[in-house]
Amino acid sequence: MKKLVLSLAVLCALLLSTGAPAQVVTVYTSASFAPLMLDDGRGMYPDLIAYLNQRKPGKLTFRLRYMPRKRLQVKLEDGSIDGIVIGMMPEWFDDVEQKKYLWSAPFATDGYVLASLAAKPVSPDAPASLVGASVGVTHGYAYPRIDAWLSASRMVRSEGPSDEKNLEKLLLGRVDCVIVAESMAHYFVRTHGMSSRLHLAPLASPPTERRMLAPRSQAATFDQIAPILRKLKDDPAWQRIAASYR
Known part of the structure; x- marks a missing residue:
């Protein structure tokens, strides 16, 4: 009996050691133009998703999905969106003070x-x-x-x-x-x-800062990726990727 209990304990330990399966996070974009999204599946946004997947923060896996801008905004406003959004800035969502949504550090600037x-x-x-x-x-x-x-x-x-x-x-x-x-x-x-x-x-204007946006319901996911995005400006690997689209 003791051997059976011990065997079951070892089996449970092995099962627990494998950990939970990776959580898939959908990252939405309304962009459909170069160099952010290219027809062949490449682009700055797919490359950033691949970059995050290499680092697997919190065992998260990210997938990029297109959604038209108007539908995306409606789902953000009614709270029904089931993921995060790439490439946005607070001014586009009347959130200059960054109180409605969670905003990452900029991962790219534009004009x-x-x-x-x-x-x-x-x-x-x-x-x-x-x-x-x-x-x-x-x-x-x-x-x-x-x-x-x-x-x-x-x-x-x-x-x-x-x-x-x-x-x-x-x-x-x-x-x-x-x-x-x-x-x-x-x-x-x-x-x-x-x-x-x-x-x-x-055109004379402040730079456009591309950021990740997360509804507050996605705070746990945001907390995993925010530190990575904050360090992108100092990562030579990411800077080489970004430079290839300029």
């Missing part, structure tokens, strides 16, 4: 540029030339740090489904200029060999 044809450049420093010019913007997208300038410029908005589609409209001569994320513009120019065709003028 905006005004892209135009090199043969017909449009400059944000020449206000008179902007009046009446058609400017490509992304449908449903807010530009919280340059909206005031955009309204004052008296340009005519032409909405498109994405930054990349707006750049294509520019190349076809369907708009005079495009407001586009700096990272996307430089990646587009580099990968399509457009350095001689496009003129990129930086």
